[in-house]
Ligand SMILES: Nc1ncnc2c1ncn2[C@@H]1O[C@H](COP(=O)(O)OP(=O)(O)O)[C@@H](O)[C@H]1O
């Protein structure tokens with residue numbers, strides 16, 4: 366992106382504010398289940414400041430939160446990019462984790478490979494990916510075993 | 523029901539949000555699976571749970587729930603309470619078990635509310 370198109374705002378996560386969208390970027394720390402979800406909380410706050418309606422904000426924050434948790438418990442963290450347009454919000458969660466061998470199986474409600482310690486923390490019920498699909502208008506999973514996973518979600522405003 | 527009444531009915535300690543105890547809440551959700559909360563909560567403002575980790579607070583925050591009740595005598599660590607404080611969430615801690623806590627509140631008029639389907 367040419368630097369000339371960038372305008373700094375007072376929101377620290379804003380990487381680039383182009384003519385028609387604002388980009389927020391976050392590194393998701395895979396070592397730390399305690400901090401998992403911090404990026405989603407920040408996105409939620411930003412969307413509220415920008416004046417989006419509560420329904421849209423909830424869809425984006427819940428689906429991103431589940432995706433963020435997945436990157437932490439299944440993939441050693443990764444990168445989250447949120448592009449905010451007037452009519453849609455695009456969330457891209459990219460990791461270099463183990464990948465998902467069978468995406469159809471992973472999408473099934475209740476399917477989970479999460480370890481017991483994660484389950485005792487309230488996650489790992491195999492509802493994350495189904496929740497993400499439910500709350501978003503479009504969802505795409507690209508994954509290669511041993512290379513990583515990229516989940517792209519679109520919420521229309 | 524006011525949050526102060528929840529605290530009274532459950533004999534609960536107020537860990538943060540003292541100044542918000544007058545807030546009115548209509549319905550609640552009792553749950554230990556955070557993904558279920560994320561999937562089904564609609565307008566329930568109170569989360570009753572036996573879990574005590576930061577993700578409970580973030581889940582409540584995502585769902586705009588303004589009050590968390592920790593049951594079974596679980597005491598959340600200070601960092602969990604301060605996270606809730608920052609998010610404007612009232613935190614109560616009660617010795618009641620989940621089943622009893624939910625039953626008492628339900629009986630006193632705090633409903634389950636409606637849930638999201640699909
Ligand atoms: N980013 C990811 N990298 C690798 N595997 C993943 C990723 N996200 C999801 N999975 C796989 O898909 C399964 C289902 O995910 P999900 O529906 O979120 O349930 P849960 O996280 O509760 O296990 C996970 O248990 C895991 O095997």
Ligand SMILES: [Mg+2]
Pocket residue numbers: 431434435489491492493494
């Ligand atoms: Mg998950």
